[in-house]
Amino acid sequence: MRRRFEGKVVLAVGAGADGEGWSIGRATAVSFAREGAAVMVVDVRAEAAEEARRLIAAEDGVCIAHAADASDPDAVSRFVERCQGELGPINVLYNNVGIMAFGPSAELAGEDWDHVMAVNARSPFLACKAVLPAMMAAGSGAIVNVSSIAATRWTGARYLPYSASKAAIIGFTRALALEYAAHGIRVNCVVPGYVDSPMMRSGLERRLGRDAVEQEVARRHAACPLGRLASGWDIANAVLFLASDEASYITGVALPVDGGASFAAAL
Numbered sequence: 001m002r003r004r005f006e007g008k009v010v011l012a013v014g015a016g017a018d019g020e021g022w023s024i025g026r027a028t029a030v031s032f033a034r035e036g037a038a039v040m041v042v043d044v045r046a047e048a049a050e051e052a053r054r055l056i057a058a059e060d061g062v063c064i065a066h067a068a069d070a071s072d073p074d075a076v077s078r079f080v081e082r083c084q085g086e087l088g089p090i091n092v093l094y095n096n097v098g099i100m101a102f103g104p105s106a107e108l109a110g111e112d113w114d115h116v117m118a119v120n121a122r123s124p125f126l127a128c129k130a131v132l133p134a135m136m137a138a139g140s141g142a143i144v145n146v147s148s149i150a151a152t153r154w155t156g157a158r159y160l161p162y163s164a165s166k167a168a169i170i171g172f173t174r175a176l177a178l179e180y181a182a183h184g185i186r187v188n189c190v191v192p193g194y195v196d197s198p199m200m201r202s203g204l205e206r207r208l209g210r211d212a213v214e215q216e217v218a219r220r221h222a223a224c225p226l227g228r229l230a231s232g233w234d235i236a237n238a239v240l241f242l243a244s245d246e247a248s249y250i251t252g253v254a255l256p257v258d259g260g261a262s263f264a265a266a267l
């Protein structure tokens with residue numbers, strides 16, 4: 001099989017996982033490594049980054065794990081420097097970090113808003129800012145950000161700062177793509193629908209209680225136009241496509257990867 005990322009360096013930020021199983025980030029980091037990339041996985045939780053490294057190493061892939069808060073400018077400078085120093089110039093930046101804050105909007109604190117925006121919107125900005133100079137010098141680079149269907153429609157969940165931060169990612173992606181297109185740098189984002197992931201399951205458990213999780217997951221599978229929820233691998237496939245040379249004429253897009261859910265009557 002052709003390996004699309006042979007000889008490439010991928011910086012995957014927030015590509016651990018919020019628990020057991022195949023999150024979007026974990027599946028994507030492993031997919032990049034399977035296709036030949038040397039990957040640095042950064043996560044605020046050291047054990048999540050280390051688990052991704054272990055999975056990649058078990059398949060003879062190349063990966064460095066790095067624990068850092070991607071919303072902290074100094075920490076971002078350090079991991080970008082380490083990635084370039086140990087793996088070489090960064091060809092692909094994958095911004096996967098995402099957190100939620102649930103609650104009726106009228107009851108959320110300003111701190112909830114600030115925290116979600118700092119993690120979900122500032123982290124990608126800081127990582128892009130740190131990798132852009134080297135990408136400009138190289139005259140090439142691909143950046144893939146992760147938005148959410150929560151940016152583009154009401155999902156029924158009360159997580160206003162999350163929706164707003166994921167909408168910010170779409171505008172951010174488009175503006176950055178156009179600003180740096182002339183440098184050969186492409187910037188795109190995926191817009192996943194519901195993914196049967198540790199993140200979705202932990203969110204449901206917090207909102208509905210543990211006993212209701214399986215029933216709600218089954219309902220969501222059935223409600224999706226394609227008849228099933230996405231797996232982390234479905235999203236990973238789209239991320240790899242956008243990061244690859246096959247997408248060399250695509251920039252500034254927000255690609256729904258949602259089994260048709262964006263255009264469906266109900267979720």
Ligand SMILES: NC(=O)c1ccc[n+]([C@@H]2O[C@H](COP(=O)([O-])OP(=O)(O)OC[C@H]3O[C@@H](n4cnc5c(N)ncnc54)[C@H](O)[C@@H]3O)[C@@H](O)[C@H]2O)c1
Nearest residue numbers: 014016017018023024025044069070097098148195197199
């Ligand atoms: N899972 C879904 O159903 C779904 C649906 C639509 C969009 N998304 C988006 O997809 C992305 C990834 O989803 P996932 O399934 O991999 O989620 P996940 O929660 O499993 O992975 C996100 C990772 O980000 C890390 N992280 C959180 N704050 C961080 C910080 N400040 N610095 C560094 N790392 C930090 C977490 O520790 C976690 O490992 C997120 O941006 C999410 O909003 C997810």
